[in-house]
Amino acid sequence: MEINELKQIVEALLIATPEPLTETRFKACMGRAEPVLPLDEIIEELQAEYSASDRAFFIKEVAGGYQLVTKAEYEIFVKGLFSKSGKLRLSQAALETLAIVSYRQPVTRNDIEAIRGVSSDSSLRTLLDRKLLEIRGRDDGPGRALLYRTSIEFLQYFGLNSVKDLPKLREVEDILSEDQGELV
C-alpha cells in the first residue's frame, strides 16, 4: 500500500476515533491490508503535511496514541463552544450525583454519599458551578446540613415542568423488562 493511501486512511481514523489512535488499534483497522508502515511513520508524514498547509489542528501524542487537537492559538475561539454548550457533558461521578439529587431531593451530602459509597464533594461543586443544582435551606437534623435540589436550569434542559414529571422508576422498568415475555 502506498504512503499516500496510508496517510488518507490514518486521517480518516483520526477524524472518526473517539479515543486516541494506538498502533494496536490501527493494525486492527487495517486487517489484512499489506504492506503497512508503522503508525508513527505515517503520523510523521501527515503531521508534516498539516504543518505545511497551515491547518488549524495538529496530531498530538497522548495516552499512548494519537489524536487531532486544535492549535493553542485558537483556544480563545474554541472555548466559546463549551460555554453554555447545547449538550450536557458530565463525568460519571457527576452524573451519579445528579441522578441521586434528582430523585431524592432535597438531600444532604451525607445522603448522596451513603448511596454512592464515595465522597461526592467535587461532583457537587461541578453541578453547582453548572447551575444544575442549587442549595436551598438546611436539614432539621442535628448537623443542620445543607440541602441540595435541582435548579430551574435543570428542568429547562430536560424539558420538564417540575421535578414531579421525572420518569418514575416503574416507567423505566416497563421499558427495560421487555425480554420477560420470551421466557414463557
Added chain:
Amino acid sequence: MEINELKQIVEALLIATPEPLTETRFKACMGRAEPVLPLDEIIEELQAEYSASDRAFFIKEVAGGYQLVTKAEYEIFVKGLFSKSGKLRLSQAALETLAIVSYRQPVTRNDIEAIRGVSSDSSLRTLLDRKLLEIRGRDDGPGRALLYRTSIEFLQYFGLNSVKDLPKLREVEDILSEDQGELV
C-alpha cells in the same frame, strides 16, 4: 478579518465541536471579532479546499449545523474502531417506531402502540439506548404519560438537516388509489 484567518478558525471549531457547528454558535465563538462572514460562505471555501487537497473527510450539513465526517470509501477501515454494536442497523420494529415518533412528536408509548398494533417497549428501549429518541416531559392527559421525541443524534444518524427534511409520509388517499390500481 481575512477569509484565510476565518477559514482556520472555523476549521479549529469543527475539530473541537462535540455537536454540529451552527451559525449561532459560531457567532458566539467569534465574540466581538469583526468583520465576520456568514458561516456558510466560510464553510464553502473550506469545503473546496478539502476537496482539492484530497482530504479523507468533508464537511456535512446536518442537524442545522456543520460537522466533519469521513468519506464513505474509508468505511472498511474506520469501522474497526468501533465494537459491532456501535453501528448495528436498526430492526424493522425500531424503524417503524422511529418513523411514528418522528412524524407525530411528541408522542406517548400508547400513541405508538395504537398505530403499530403491537407492544413497542423493546424498540423504545433500543432507541433510547442509542440516543435516537429522548424522553421529553409528560402528556397533559389524565395518564400523564411520558412523551417521546427525536434527538439531534436522530438527525445525525439519518443525515438530516432538520425534521422538515424527513422522507415524505404518504397520504392515506395515495395508498388507497395505488392499491385500487393494482387490483384493476
Added chain:
Amino acid sequence: MMIKPHRIDLEMFEGPLDLLLFLIKRDELNIYDIPVAQITKDFLEYVNLAKELKLHSAGDFVLMAATLMKIKARMLLPIEADGDEEIEDPRTELMNMLLEYKRYKEAAGAFSNLERVERPHYYHIPGAWDPQQEDKTAILEDIKLYDIMLTFRYLLKNYEEPVTHSVAIEEVTMSEQVGFLNGLLQAKTSLKFSSLLEQFESRLIVVVTFLAILEMLRGRQIKVKQTKLFDDLLLSRGAEFGN
C-alpha cells in the same frame, strides 16, 4: 388458500396489522371490502402458531383475533334501516388502522434507505476527554433524562436496600391462569381486561394470561367483547363456561 404458516413466516411480521396487510396483499384482497370471514380464518391459523411458539407479541395477536371475530359477528347481523341514521360498516375502523399503519411502515422503509446511505460516514467526535485537562475521568457526552433515570436505577440496585430487591421468579402456567379466570368469572359475570392486568406484577404473567384467554375463547368457555379497536376487552362467561 390453505398454506400452512411456518415459524419463519410469523417472525417476519411486526405485529397483527403487519400480518393482516400481508394476507390482504397475498390474496389480492380489496382493503375497502375485506372478506372478514376468510381473513379471520387465515389470521387465526397464524395466531395459533404464535401461541405454540410462545411468541413475545402473542397477546397482541390475540387481541386482534378477538377484534376480527367481533367484526365478523357484526357483519352477520341483519342491517336494520333505523331511521336516517347512517350505518357504519363494521370494518371501517380496521381499514383505517391498516392504512395508517401502512403509511408508517412505508416511512420505515425510507428511513432504512437513509440509514444505508449514511452508514459509511463517521462523524468526527473530539476526544471524549480533553488532553489539556488534567482530570482523566471520562466525560459523558450529551446526557439525557434517560441516562439520569438509568443511573439512579443502577445506584439503587447496587448500594441500597439489597434485601428488598430479591425478587423471586414466579412460576405460572397456562392451566393455572385458566383456573384463575374461571374462578373470577364464577364470582362476577364480567370483568375488564385492564383490571386483570393491574394485579399482575410481571409481564410474564400477563402474557400467560393472554394465552389462557385465547385458549378459553377457542373452547367457548368465555366471550370477549371490545367496543373499539384497541379498547379494553370485556370478558364474560361463554356457552361452555365451566366445562
